Amino acid sequence: MQEKLEILVREALAVLDIQADEVLIEYPADATHGDYATNVALMYAKAAVLTPRELAANLVNEMMRVLPEEIEAIEVAGPGFINFRLSDKYFSQALNTAIEKKGSWGHNETLKGKKVIVEYTDPNPFKEFHIGHLMSNAVGESIARIIVASGADTKRACYQGDVGMHVAKSVWGLMQVEKYRELNNLPEEPFDDFDTVVLGKAYARGAQAYEADSAAKAEIIEINKKIYKQTDALVNKLYGWGRKISLDYFETIYKKLGTTFDEYFFESETAEFGKKIVLDNPAIFEKGEGGAIVYKGDESKGLHTRVFINSEGLPTYEAKELGLAKIKYDWYQYDTSIVITGNEVNAYFRVLLDAMSKVFPDLAKKTIHISHGMLRLPTGKMSSRTGDVITAESLIADVKEKAFEKIDSEALREEEKNIVAEQVAIGAIKYSILRQASGKDIIFDFEQSLSFEGDSGPYLQYTHARTLSLLAKAGGKSIDPLTAHEGTNALHKKILQFPDVVLRANKEREPHYIATYLIELSREFNGYYGNTIVLDGSSDEPYKLALVKATSQTLKNGLNLLAIPTPERM
């Protein structure tokens, strides 16, 4: 509807011979100001040499000539806003459409025919999957789903650092662990909990030794080279074991989070290739101190100099990332490549994109970097089995336990409870991440951020479950938005805003618009629910059920876009 109104307004402006680049159609904050409003008369009054109200009146006159039947009234208000009021008939039919579209309600085709690759999560094998990765995953998965809902062919990618100093530290650590002997006779089993703990400890041990013990440091540097060259049998064996344990473990987390990657990229593949790209472009990359090869960023543009190949001759993350861009493109000829990372890497990514614009100008243009904020912990007492890092797994487990206690023991069977508790936990965690604009840090307070009430994921899940319960109770009763009813209420109108919200979330690549909208919708629904008896056998019962049905579908589709599970009962 927004688009249709925009066209109408643009045509009226054109008739009056007014140049207008931007035409904004918005929802007025106040319902008495109509269903849609535009401020064009205020924006272009000066150009038209009229007062805003005069211009608005002229525009209204123009639009009245060609008024679509959905629009019931147009009026000039306040300083010169033009308010549109839509007919009840339009609202009824739109609600009907919403229900008919089912799972595709709210989707659009703005990216139809486009190929988009989204890279996110990016945990490092041999290290913890911590809450930072959880954040990247939540944001990335939601953005990917919004892009899919906008019609693009989408690939999900995960890029993992399976080589580098952190890996060398882990391998060194493994050599010290008692497990070492058994590793000469490695089991075929993928992994068990014990193995992941061993791996976590190995890294911590290696990292500490690297700082404190110069002999160990030298050994670790040697191991790092051996990992790249794959020349040492023991290193290869420990490396292979640890890598597999990690990757299998990550899969169990992706499953909980609702992510299925289409492809995995590894630093072990991008390293040599990236290095070659740098060496092949001596005009772009120059020699720096100590034999390193660097890219000199233009400081007047706020860019700094970064090392691409270090003095040991090994490629750094920057060079690898350059290789990755090309490898990704060879795998999937994308129109857009989105990379999601934490915001601490923003400055470096700007330099990287600048370098890429010289090496692969076409790829650089297609690459978009989106950063999310950091998850900050209050000096809290969250349980973590592994030390000061909070793992995703332990956080989910803690929240799940809390959710478990809230479940009504009689409503669900035992095995169902376990599933629902986990869904609620995932919902609470994801919502706390997606409710705010990405890029900003989140103060992660276990008690407050992970509330199950009010502005929370479980509130949305609860409302959805409630609609299903009501619909189940209605049995086979008629559901019909076109049944005669009194006016068009706020809930009805709120439901119909959903497609516009998805459009905006896609345009700005901001899932939080959807989160905010779903809360508004739920509040509207729960308010309605509190004041209305739906199943009263009255003549407008089919209409009321249609409102419930449409709310239910909108919540489900919206939660899907956030990758938050929708339990049927809770």
Next chain:
RNA sequence: GCUCCUGUAGUUCAAUGGAUAGAACUGCGGACUUCUAAGCCGUUAAUGUAGGUUCGAUUCCUACCGGGAGCACCA
């Protein structure tokens, strides 16, 4: 020191340059013994400071103050 991000109720977050800055948590006060109380209704409370641009600024610009991140071989 330089660069970037950021500052909104007591707290955690919203708000496309627009009309009366919106929620939630907390506090206080209610309703309901009919569809899920993780719910509903009411109530107190906010744009860091000083300028500027604009018909109009939480939003854009400048300065200052506070918070965070980054600044050569980690990612």
